[in-house]
Amino acid sequence: MVEDDDEARAALRIWLEREGFAVCTSPCGRQALAVPASGLDAVVLDFGLPDVDGFDVLRRLRATAPRLPVIMLTGQGSVEHAVEAMKRGAFHYVTKPVALDELARVLREAVAIRRRPQQVRRAGPSPSAALEADPTTALVGPSEAMARVRGLIHKLGRASEATVLVTGESGTGKDLAARALHAVSARAGRRLTNVTCTALPTTLLESELFGHERGAFTDAKARHRGLLEQAAGGTIFLDEIGDMDPSLQAKLLRVLEDKRYRRVGGTEDLWADVRVVAATHVDLPAAVREGRFREDLYYRLAVLVLPMPALRERPQDVPALVRSFLERHAADGDEIPRVTDDALRTMMAHDWPGNVRELRNVIERAVVLCEDGIIDVDDLELLRPPTSHGVAELSLPTGGIDIRRLERELLLQALERTRGNVTRAARLLGMSRDQVRYRIQKLSQPDVAVGSSS
Missing domain, CATH: 3.40.50.2300 (Response regulator)
Structure with missing residues (x-):
């Protein structure tokens, strides 16, 4: 020293x-x-x-x-x-x-x-070596905010039976936090099971989560062990729980309170020997007030809360994150590109609405675009100057625009970013789910296909 x-x-x-x-x-x-x-x-x-x-x-x-x-x-x-x-x-x-x-x-x-x-x-x-030394090192950054997150994970990890709610904006690393919570717990030697609550329709999600008995529905030709049963002794990570259907929320509440559940179509109570870690970017108190989320489930989930800070709140972590992403690129045997001071300053000043995930995408693209192993400002093509409202300034081109084509492109981008989830795409576009569904039907018609000049 x-x-x-x-x-x-x-x-x-x-x-x-x-x-x-x-x-x-x-x-x-x-x-x-x-x-x-x-x-x-x-x-x-x-x-x-x-x-x-x-x-x-x-x-x-x-x-x-x-x-x-x-x-x-x-x-x-x-x-x-x-x-x-x-x-x-x-x-x-x-x-x-x-x-x-x-x-x-x-x-x-x-x-x-x-x-x-x-x-x-x-x-x-x-x-990889850092992760072996301390599972929380995947949550990169020397800032006080990330130091608090890592310290809290170690404390919460010791309570291997307690439910933890991970909150934060999309792209802040809630999945990494869940993996770290599992890795530092007494359940680390068993399975960590990831369940994205918006990835499946409600009926399929219920069957996947709780399992089903033979004959429970038309295609149930054999008994199916659900993910809760398969994850016995380990941890189950329920991502995007804020978008879970209310009919499933009641069944999940029983799992958290009594550690018991039943397969779909079953009459026998099963023991849920799992730790539940849930994550959401949704404002759950607001969802409770609006009747979209059960109040009793929220209070059961929110006993232990792990908030993940947005990247714009910790710009001093950007250099360490950039270095980490470049190290991963070098793991394939390639040389680590050098980042210019101007490029690093530009990234540290950016608002990062997509948080760490957006930064990772920027670096991956810059590695491909840069010349002579040097990443400069011109290689950061995904960056867009933020406004005070977090929306890029728009201006009408002199020659006009095809508004239907623009609408189609924005809709496709929203669906791609949310992996086809209409509810989340609607939230990104500031629309209702029905409005997005209507536009999907309308914009799929031949007369408004991309490139139409009518």
């Missing part, structure tokens, strides 16, 4: 040693560089040193020990430092005052990766 403040250095050393780390400290950069890197698992490096610039120490450490994780400390939580630290290969970036639990978590991750050198391809953490 390289820290020039004597009091802070002593306090951090005492605390880290209590956490089980063997700590070597230095008050300056030159003394730190004299320590053989081969005997170190990680370096905690302060930016503000009395003799050598922190970036210079980082550069020399990267040159002599490229696989040695370096965690940068700074009291200046600026965009410039975050951009530069990630660009120069810092493993992590922590601002002062230091959150001790977060620093210990990052150090454990760094040590685990350092001791698996064959899994580290280049500077920075290997996603």
